[in-house]
Structures are given as C-alpha cells and as structure tokens.
Amino acid sequence: MKPVLRTFVAVFMFAGIFAGCLAILLLVILMVRFPPLILIVVLACWIYRKIRIPDHV
Numbered sequence: 293m294k295p296v297l298r299t300f301v302a303v304f305m306f307a308g309i310f311a312g313c314l315a316i317l318l319l320v321i322l323m324v325r326f327p328p329l330i331l332i333v334v335l336a337c338w339i340y341r342k343i344r345i346p347d348h349v
Contacts, residue, residue, distance in 0.1 A: 323329045 319329075319333070323333065
C-alpha cells in the first residue's frame with residue numbers, strides 16, 4: 293500500500309511542478325508578445341513589495 297501512495301504523491305508533485313513551470317513560461321511568452329504586460333507585472337511586484345515590507349524597517 294505504501295509504494296502505491298508514494299507513487300500517487302509523486303505523480304501529483306510532478307503535475308504541480310509541471311503546471312507551475314508551464315504557467316511561468318506562458319507568462320513570459322505573453323509578456324514578450326504584449327509589452328504592456330511587463331509594466332503590469334513590474335507594478336504588481338512593486339505593490340506586493342510595498343505591502344509586505346513596512347516602510348519603517
């Protein structure tokens with residue numbers, strides 16, 4: 293039973309990693325195809341950084 297569970301978990305881990313890499317690749321392709329997306333991604337990262345890191349530190 294344990295090898296079956298381990299295989300099942302490995303398949304889900306592979307699918308998750310594969311989906312994440314595919315999403316990043318698709319985002320890069322879209323940013324190259326539509327340059328305003330670069331500005332949107334940079335702005336989103338800047339806003340996230342401002343929210344996560346307080347100014348007084």
